[in-house]
Amino acid sequence: MLIYEYKLDGTQAQYRAIDEAIRVTQFIRNKCLRLWMDTRGINRNDLQCFCSQLAQEYDFAILLNSQARQAAADRAWAAISRFYDNCRNQKPGKKGYPQFQHDCRSVEYKQTGWRLEPDGRHLTFTDGCGIGRLRLIGSRDLATRPLPAINRVRLIRRADGYYAQCAIQAERHIEHVPTGKHTGIDLGLKAFLTDAEGNTVANPRHLRKAERKLKRLHRRLSRTQKTSQHRKKARKKLAKGYLKVQRQREDFARKTANALITSHDLIAYEHLRIANLVKNRKLAKSISDAAWGRFIGWLTYYGHIHNIPVIAVEPAFTSQDCSACGARVKKSLSVRTHICPSFGVVLDRDHNGARNILAKAYRTVGQTGTGEAQATPNASGQNASTRSGRKARTGKRAG
Structure with a gap:
């Protein structure tokens, strides 16, 4: 459809x-x-x-x-x-x-x-x-x-x-050009995503950039009289401001997902419970502004029409475990660098997490034979991802 x-x-x-x-x-x-x-x-x-x-x-x-x-x-x-x-x-x-x-x-x-x-x-x-x-x-x-x-x-x-x-009533399919590349992606707030090779995509922060203008429009609306024509005009201008932010998020999520799918043959990501993450009142606005859900939706959609696997893995300890030796290195949210005391590996926290996500996907479905079955959507055609692990955690670090 x-x-x-x-x-x-x-x-x-x-x-x-x-x-x-x-x-x-x-x-x-x-x-x-x-x-x-x-x-x-x-x-x-x-x-x-x-x-x-x-x-x-x-x-x-x-x-x-x-x-x-x-x-x-x-x-x-x-x-x-x-x-x-x-x-x-x-x-x-x-x-x-x-x-x-x-x-x-x-x-x-x-x-x-x-x-x-x-x-x-x-x-x-x-x-x-x-x-x-x-x-x-x-x-x-x-x-x-x-x-x-x-x-x-x-x-x-x-x-x-x-x-x-x-x-x-139509089915869209695209002939995918194989690249031989597999990657895992770690979603965050400092950088929108970090892949297993250490490449990052900057967080656009559309709402944060538009906040000054939106606050001004809110003040104008609050100063108008109810049922007046000035209030209708102020409401319309404010609605257009929020509509622009919504379209910016949608455009960014779609283009980023399409670029990832066309340049890889397998993508693994964390199955996040975003509804639980936004209960953190200190990070709720930033998480909502990042629009992870829209991005994952487009990622699974493009994975389906390109017929490549898009695998959701359990997010437990992907930032804590060392991607080189598997040792668990406890760290708080403020610590942005992973330092392994055993192997001496020094990586960015999100880079280490992305490598662990890809490794989890390999352990679950195998490095080979992850073809069409993993990318096939359900009967409604709305979910093209394969979820690995028995049960996803209800939360994840947001950074």
């Missing part, structure tokens, strides 16, 4: 119609959630049937396409099923009880309610919301795509405009 995203060019009336469709989606999702809370034994099919009842009771709900209403019900059921799974798996802490949504920003159409024009540059929405014909701004050509290949169309409202995402 591939997602093509385009910016939408339309009139203000069309944008208001998209906003109305998004509000209806939020209304149906919350109504389905209320039905589940009030009635025992509700399943996904019951929520789908409940959509037709809402369309009969509310005049504005029937304007939205029937399959778009069902997609809104699917969102409610996704939150419910996630809560059930967390309870069934005895997830520690909060189980994620479904909450009512107040800031919905998208509406999703399935196979009906929209039409791709023959030129591949316009989308026409045919339901009762009155969205009409919108021009797609982007570099990818949809004119050569057969209509059945587009499974879904999602309209999204962002701080800088409106966007359309087209879900294309």
Whole structure:
């Protein structure tokens, strides 16, 4: 499944119609959630049937396409099923009880309610919301795509405009050019990553660099009066500032992951529990700013389409053990250099950790025969990594 995203060019009336469709989606999702809370034994099919009842009771709900209403019900059921799974798996802490949504920003159409024009540059929405014909701004050509290949169309409202995402039924594969190089990577905050050869990638710190501007925008927002036009403008400028940081993180994670995959035949990394790491209030902002999760997601994705192994290993003692002799050398977070008293090896802490990560991957799957099986994703196609070790630790040093 591939997602093509385009910016939408339309009139203000069309944008208001998209906003109305998004509000209806939020209304149906919350109504389905209320039905589940009030009635025992509700399943996904019951929520789908409940959509037709809402369309009969509310005049504005029937304007939205029937399959778009069902997609809104699917969102409610996704939150419910996630809560059930967390309870069934005895997830520690909060189980994620479904909450009512107040800031919905998208509406999703399935196979009906929209039409791709023959030129591949316009989308026409045919339901009762009155969205009409919108021009797609982007570099990818949809004119050569057969209509059945587009499974879904999602309209999204962002701080800088409106966007359309087209879900294309296709598999992406790239012919990988073998390099004969294997490496392990150690993620950190001083350097974003350090590989087994000692090469480092600097931490870009996008949020830290934008903090001064964002604080100024926050002050401007706090000085405006509620419900005023100045407040709306200030909110929009602040949202654009955060959107820019988000896109910078995404672009950096994608390009760094792609560069690593194209230059290696095997990559090992630590399976980090980032949700537990950010509980450290002194390092939470820096960890979130580094966006390790996005980077690992892109790394496993590119590993899958290049058909090379991307292996997740247990992070226990990767910074403490000596990569040369295996002796355990205890060190605090402030100690950035590994010095082995037995062999006299002196390495950067992260370099030593990266070498241990690669060695763990070799011990788990073997240096040879680590081909396609290790890089094959699960049924959903969203996880292309092989996790080694019995159970990953819940935390790791952040430096």
